[in-house]
Structure formats: C-alpha cells, structure tokens
Amino acid sequence: MTSTPVKVSIRKLEKAFGDNQVLRGVNLDVAKGQSLVVIGGSGTGKSVLIKCLLGLLKADEGVIEIDGVNIARQTGGDRRLMARQSGMLFQSSALFDSLNVWENVAFRLIYAEKKSRKHAREKAIDCLAQVGLAPEVGDLAPAELSGGMQKRVGLARAIASDPEILFFDEPTTGLDPIMADIINNLIVERVKALGATTISITHDMASARKIADEIAMLYQGHIIWRGKPDEVENSGNPMVDQFVHGRAEGPIQMQVRRDFVSKK
Amino acid sequence: MNVAAATGRLTLDAIGEIGRIANFAARGGTAWFLGPFYWRAFGGALARIGYASLPVVGLTAIFTGAALALNIYEGALFNVEAFLPQILGVSIVRELGPVLAALMVAGRCSSAMAAEIGTMRVTEQIDALSTLSVDPFKYLIAPRILATTLALPLLVLIADIIGVYGGYLVSVYALGFEPTHYVTNLVDFLSVDDVTSGLLKAAVFGFLISVMGCYYGYKSRGGAGGVGSATRTAVVAAAVSVLASNYLMTSLLVEV
Numbered sequence: 001m002t003s004t005p006v007k008v009s010i011r012k013l014e015k016a017f018g019d020n021q022v023l024r025g026v027n028l029d030v031a032k033g034q035s036l037v038v039i040g041g042s043g044t045g046k047s048v049l050i051k052c053l054l055g056l057l058k059a060d061e062g063v064i065e066i067d068g069v070n071i072a073r074q075t076g077g078d079r080r081l082m083a084r085q086s087g088m089l090f091q092s093s094a095l096f097d098s099l100n101v102w103e104n105v106a107f108r109l110i111y112a113e114k115k116s117r118k119h120a121r122e123k124a125i126d127c128l129a130q131v132g133l134a135p136e137v138g139d140l141a142p143a144e145l146s147g148g149m150q151k152r153v154g155l156a157r158a159i160a161s162d163p164e165i166l167f168f169d170e171p172t173t174g175l176d177p178i179m180a181d182i183i184n185n186l187i188v189e190r191v192k193a194l195g196a197t198t199i200s201i202t203h204d205m206a207s208a209r210k211i212a213d214e215i216a217m218l219y220q221g222h223i224i225w226r227g228k229p230d231e232v233e234n235s236g237n238p239m240v241d242q243f244v245h246g247r248a249e250g251p252i253q254m255q256v257r258r259d260f261v262s263k264k
Numbered sequence: 265m266n267v268a269a270a271t272g273r274l275t276l277d278a279i280g281e282i283g284r285i286a287n288f289a290a291r292g293g294t295a296w297f298l299g300p301f302y303w304r305a306f307g308g309a310l311a312r313i314g315y316a317s318l319p320v321v322g323l324t325a326i327f328t329g330a331a332l333a334l335n336i337y338e339g340a341l342f343n344v345e346a347f348l349p350q351i352l353g354v355s356i357v358r359e360l361g362p363v364l365a366a367l368m369v370a371g372r373c374s375s376a377m378a379a380e381i382g383t384m385r386v387t388e389q390i391d392a393l394s395t396l397s398v399d400p401f402k403y404l405i406a407p408r409i410l411a412t413t414l415a416l417p418l419l420v421l422i423a424d425i426i427g428v429y430g431g432y433l434v435s436v437y438a439l440g441f442e443p444t445h446y447v448t449n450l451v452d453f454l455s456v457d458d459v460t461s462g463l464l465k466a467a468v469f470g471f472l473i474s475v476m477g478c479y480y481g482y483k484s485r486g487g488a489g490g491v492g493s494a495t496r497t498a499v500v501a502a503a504v505s506v507l508a509s510n511y512l513m514t515s516l517l518v519e520v
Contacts, residue, residue: 054395097383107398112396
C-alpha cells in the first residue's frame with residue numbers, strides 16, 4: 001500500500017439471501033484518487049458488493065468505512081448525507097423517464113441540494129458538454145436517446161455534483177466496441193479531472209484494463225486476486241487466467257455447465 | 265393436504281401483508297410532514313389524478329344519476345315527484361358518488377401508480393433516486409398519497425352535482441317533472457351531513473387507493489411480468505379496500 005490515505009475500506013463484508021451466501025468476507029481498500037475495478041463472472045456478487053457500498057442493500061456483517069466513518073450500519077438521513085459525496089453510473093443508466101435529459105443530470109442539484117432551476121440547468125448543460133453532448137440534447141426525453149447517449153447522460157448525472165467517490169456498474173455493457181471505448185475514455189478523463197476515487201464492476205476486460213489503476217477479482221464471495229492491469233495477463237492465479245482469457249475449461253465451473261453435465 | 269395448516273398459513277400471510285401495507289402507509293403518510301416536500305411532484309400527481317380523472321368520473325356520475333331516476337320512478341307507488349329527488353339525492357351523495365368515483369379512480373390511477381413505480385423499480389430508477397440523495401418515499405410516494413387523498417373529495421363533490429343533474433335531466437325531460445319541484449324537494453331533504461359524510465369517505469378512499477397503487481408498484485420485482493402482476497393486484501386491492509372500508513365507515517356514520 002502506498003502512503004496515499006485510504007478513502008474506502010471494506011472489512012469482512014458478508015451478505016446472504018436466504019441460504020445463498022453471496023459475499024463471504026470481502027476485504028478491500030481503495031486509496032484516495034485510485035480507480036479500482038472489480039471483475040468476476042455473472043452471479044459472483046459484484047452487483048451485491050456495489051449495492052452494499054451504496055446503501056441500497058444492508059450488509060449482514062462487516063465494516064464499510066469512507067474516510068474512516070463506518071457507513072455499513074447507517075440508514076435514512078445519515079446514509080443520504082454520505083451519499084452526497086458519491087455518484088453512480090448504473091448498468092441500465094437508470095434515467096428518469098418522466099424528466100427530460102437536463103433535469104436528469106441536474107436532479108441532485110435541484111432536489112437534494114436545493115439549487116435554483118436556472119443554476120442547475122446551466123450546470124447540467126456544462127456536464128453534458130463534458131461528456132460530448134450538445135446543449136440541445138438537454139431538452140430531449142431519455143427515450144429519444146441511443147444506448148451510448150444514455151450512458152453519457154448517466155455519466156453526466158454522476159459527475160454533476162463533483163463527487164469524491166464514483167461507482168460504475170458495468171459501464172460498457174450493451175454498447176458496441178467503439179462506443180464502449182468512447183465511454184471508457186470519458187470515464188478516465190472525467191475521473192482524472194475530478195480527482196475522484198472510483199470503484200467499478202465489470203466483466204468487460206477491455207474496459208477494466210482501460211479504466212483501472214488496480215484490478216481485483218471476486219469469486220465465490222471472496223477477493224481472490226488483486227494487482228495492476230498489466231499484471232492481470234500473468235497473474236499466476238488459474239481462476240483469474242481462465243476469466244481473463246475467457247476459457248470455458250478451467251477451475252471456474254459455471255453453474256449452468258454443472259447442471260448440464262449432471263443431467264447428461 | 266392439511267386444510268387446517270393451509271388455512272393457517274394463508275391467514276398468517278394475509279396478516280403479514282396487511283402489516284406491511286400499514287407500515288408502508290405510515291411511512292408514506294409521515295413523509296408528508298418530515299420534509300422536504302416536493303411541490304412539483306405533488307402538482308404533477310394532482311393534475312394526473314384529479315384533473316385528468318374528471319371526464320370519466322363525470323360520465324359515470326351523469327349516467328348513474330339518470331339510470332337511478334328511472335329505477336326510482338319505476339318502483340315508486342305514490343308521490344313520486346317528491347320522493348324521487350330525495351332518494352336520488354341521498355343515494356348519490358352518501359353512497360354512489362363516493363363509491364363509484366373511487367372505483368373509477370382506483371381503476372385509472374392505482375394501476376397507473378403501480379405500473380409507473382413498478383417500472384421505476386425494475387429499471388433501477390428507484391435505486392438511482394437513493395444514490396442521488398433523494399428519499400423515494402418523499403419524492404414518489406408522499407406526493408401521490410397526498411394528491412389522491414385531496415383530489416378524491418373534490419372529484420366526489422363534482423360527481424355529486426353531475427349525478428344529481430343527471431337525475432334532473434331524466435326527471436324533467438323524460439318523466440315530465442316540474443323543475444322547481446325537483447330542486448326544492450332535493451334541497452329541502454338533503455342535509456350538510458349527507459354531503460360531508462360522502463366527502464369524508466372519499467378522502468379515506470383516496471388514501472387507500474394511492475397506498476395500494478404505490479405499495480404494489482414499490483415492491484414489484486422481476487421485469488415486465490412482475491410489473492403486470494403488481495398492476496393487477498393493485499387495482500383489485502384498491503377496489504376491495506374501497507368497498508370494505510365503505511361498509512365500515514357507513515356503519516360508523518349511520519345511526520342505527
């Protein structure tokens with residue numbers, strides 16, 4: 001660990017849904033200004049991890065510290081106060097259908113920070129420009145935008161209140177490779193400009209290599225490997241190797257494959 | 265299959281569900297007072313629920329008043345010109361106006377609330393609200409509950425007037441009644457309590473309709489199928505709660 005102070009610290013985080021133990025004691029530290037990407041297959045608990053960090057799910061056990069304050073047991077107003085220093089880009093963008101684009105981007109400014117609509121609109125247009133969208137886009141409805149444009153608007157919304165921590169949930173899922181690379185570049189550029197700490201989850205290795213300072217792999221509820229993006233190809237961990245190279249054969253046996261084999 | 269065990273399980277499930285709905289209603293209700301209150305969301309809900317329901321509520325009321333007038337005329341044995349406006353007025357103002365308007369609003373608005381909030385749930389828009397530091401109960405639920413609770417008495421008041429007017433049209437133009445007799449008999453017989461009891465019922469119906477619409481939308485899961493199921497359940501639950509609470513309130517308001 002470098003001397004950079006730790007922004008987010010996760011200790012022994014556990015979460016189960018009935019008998020299904022999804023997180024089994026996750027430990028992670030993310031330094032201030034660092035970009036950590038958590039990789040892992042579908043159903044390994046990446047989304048559960050990020051939802052616990054955001055307070056959308058309550059962890060069963062463990063500690064989540066942001067700037068040394070344990071937020072794992074915070075609820076209601078305290079948690080929302082903590083949420084003010086973070087931004088989130090959802091996999092589906094999660095734009096509000098009932099509002100136009102600029103109102104989506106300015107949502108937190110208007111409804112949480114009580115800024116005037118005029119000021120909020122100016123800030124929203126500025127954020128849209130930062131992600132390469134023209135001011136006219138601000139007056140469109142989210143349904144009128146392509147998937148790539150919706151991601152850009154989601155990114156603009158996430159950065160609109162200059163957050164200290166940014167979360168990205170599968171930022172390139174559903175995009176063509178060129179648009180995915182454009183989104184990755186925007187993420188790198190905006191995060192650098194903000195100086196924010198970021199935690200991303202993805203199974204897109206091209207995206208992980210591009211936006212990560214460090215990559216961690218989640219498997220069966222544990223972090224099984226962590227290293228630099230240039231180390232991921234030769235991690236020495238057979239599970240990481242299998243995942244990174246996208247091989248069906250290896251120590252990771254997907255549930256669907258086991259079911260298929262057992263039926264045969 | 266053990267019938268007693270199945271009955272017991274169903275009963276416990278029903279009690280659990282009522283408890284969850286009551287808890288949800290309490291959270292949604294208290295969110296009005298804790299602030300911040302989102303006036304723009306409230307205004308939008310008031311327009312969608314109140315103003316946009318006027319045509320359907322008005323049409324229901326006028327046809328019900330007109331049909332009721334014919335039925336009373338058919339069944340009356342004597343002095344029908346005096347009794348018809350009196351029976352019609354009390355029926356509309358105390359029962360039919362509030363109940364039919366509430367059922368129309370339940371069909372129109374609780375389904376829309378469940379579908380809208382349910383879609384927001386399955387597309388992560390409600391999660392997005394939380395990450396943007398806005399309490400979904402204050403932004404989504406409280407404005408809808410307050411708007412429906414306030415709008416329904418106003419809709420019922422309008423439905424009362426239109427329903428009685430429907431009876432007037434049939435009485436005067438189809439049955440040949442004297443217009444002044446219709447109005448005099450109606451006004452002399454109806455009391456303020458008749459009207460206010462109907463409006464009080466309407467406020468309770470509005471609260472119940474919105475709670476059902478919001479609750480089933482908020483807890484919907486699993487994509488389009490889940491939202492469809494939530495919408496269907498919300499309408500049925502809203503209609504049943506209107507009819508059941510109508511009996512309870514009527515038994516409390518009527519001096520037996």
